[in-house]
Structure formats: C-alpha cells, structure tokens
Amino acid sequence: MRQILYISTAAPSADIDVAAILAQSMRNNRREGVTGLLWTDERRFLQVLEGQDAAVQGVLDRIRRDPRHRAIVVLHDRTVAAREFGAWEMSRRGPNDDADAFDARMTQHLAAASSTVRGTFEGLIAARRAA
Ligand SMILES: Cc1cc2nc3c(=O)[nH]c(=O)nc-3n(C[C@H](O)[C@H](O)[C@H](O)COP(=O)(O)O)c2cc1C
Known part of the structure; x- marks a missing residue:
C-alpha cells in the first residue's frame, strides 16, 4: 500500500470552494480505492493519500495539475503495511466550530496514523493556531 503526504498553498487568485x-x-477516490485525509484552513492544504500504487499516482498527477493550488511539496512517499486512514475524510474548521472541537476531530482522524504523519498534521495545526 502506497502512502503519500504532501503540503501545498492555495493559489492567491483561486476562489477556494472546499465543498x-x-x-x-x-x-x-472512492472509485479508485484511495483513502486519506485532507486538512485545510483555505490557505494551506495538507493531504494524505493511500491506496494501490498506480491509483495514488493517478490522483497525485491530477492534483499536481490543479491551478487552485501551487508549491506542492511531497513530504513523504512510502509503503505502509495497512491503511492508516480507512475512510476518506476532510477536515476544516467551519465557521461554527470552535478550535477545541476542531482539534478533537483531527485527533480522532489521526488516531491510527504513524507518529510522523500525526506530527506533521499537529505541527501545521499548531502553527495555524499560533498565527
Ligand atoms: C488541495 C486539493 C486536493 C485535492 N484532492 C483530490 C483528491 O484527493 N482526489 C481527487 O480525485 N481530486 C482531488 N482534487 C481535485 C483534482 O485536482 C481534480 O480537479 C479532480 O480530480 C478532477 O476530477 P474530475 O475530472 O472528476 O472533475 C484536489 C484538489 C485540490 C486543490
């Protein structure tokens, strides 16, 4: 099972419609058996994609060509024994969420993730909170 983690930045001119x-x-992703997690504050994206090698590659190739974001940096590309994110999930802090509820939800999503993946998400979330 291949797992990729990347970070990117929303294009300045893009009107980001997260929905x-x-x-x-x-x-x-359902069709292609790809699961993962996408976190965004609508300025940065942090996404995990996992699934069969070719399926993950196909999704990543499409994402790379998407003009809604830029500066895509793959933080890791590795083989995992089993999925760490069994269901496709997307997390963002909605207008009615308080920061603690949002963080609690992220912690749940990240429960089965390896410490590197969890650390990367938590680092970005902490940076966001500190900004
Ligand atoms: C931050 C970000 C994450 C994305 N993640 C996915 C994804 O996980 N899977 C996917 O198929 N498309 C994703 N997309 C959209 C793709 O770039 C592309 O627009 C889409 O796959 C085209 O699909 P369609 O031909 O069915 O419209 C993402 C786009 C952005 C900006």
Whole structure:
C-alpha cells in the first residue's frame, strides 16, 4: 500500500470552494480505492493519500495539475503495511466550530496514523493556531 503526504498553498487568485474539492475527491477516490485525509484552513492544504500504487499516482498527477493550488511539496512517499486512514475524510474548521472541537476531530482522524504523519498534521495545526 502506497502512502503519500504532501503540503501545498492555495493559489492567491483561486476562489477556494472546499465543498467542491471535497465532492470531487470523494467521488474519484472512492472509485479508485484511495483513502486519506485532507486538512485545510483555505490557505494551506495538507493531504494524505493511500491506496494501490498506480491509483495514488493517478490522483497525485491530477492534483499536481490543479491551478487552485501551487508549491506542492511531497513530504513523504512510502509503503505502509495497512491503511492508516480507512475512510476518506476532510477536515476544516467551519465557521461554527470552535478550535477545541476542531482539534478533537483531527485527533480522532489521526488516531491510527504513524507518529510522523500525526506530527506533521499537529505541527501545521499548531502553527495555524499560533498565527
Ligand atoms: C488541495 C486539493 C486536493 C485535492 N484532492 C483530490 C483528491 O484527493 N482526489 C481527487 O480525485 N481530486 C482531488 N482534487 C481535485 C483534482 O485536482 C481534480 O480537479 C479532480 O480530480 C478532477 O476530477 P474530475 O475530472 O472528476 O472533475 C484536489 C484538489 C485540490 C486543490
């Protein structure tokens, strides 16, 4: 099972519609057996993708060509014995969420993740909170 973790930045001119990205991703990823987690504050994206090698590559190739974001940096690309994110999930802090509720939800999503993946998400979340 291949697992990729990347970070990217929303294109300055892009009108980011997170719900639209989520709908597209759910539809395609289900079809292709790709699972993962997408975190965004609508300025940065941090995403894990996992599944069969070719399926993950196909999704990543599409994502790389997407003009809604730029500066895509793959933080790791590795083989995992089993999925760490069994269900496709997307997390963002909605207008009605308080920071603690949001963080609690992220902690749940990350429960089965390896410490590196968890640490990366937690680092970004902490940076966001400190900003
Ligand atoms: C931050 C970000 C994450 C994305 N994640 C996924 C994804 O996990 N799966 C996916 O199929 N498309 C994802 N997309 C959308 C793709 O870039 C692309 O627009 C989409 O796959 C095209 O699908 P369609 O041909 O079915 O419309 C993402 C886009 C952005 C900006």
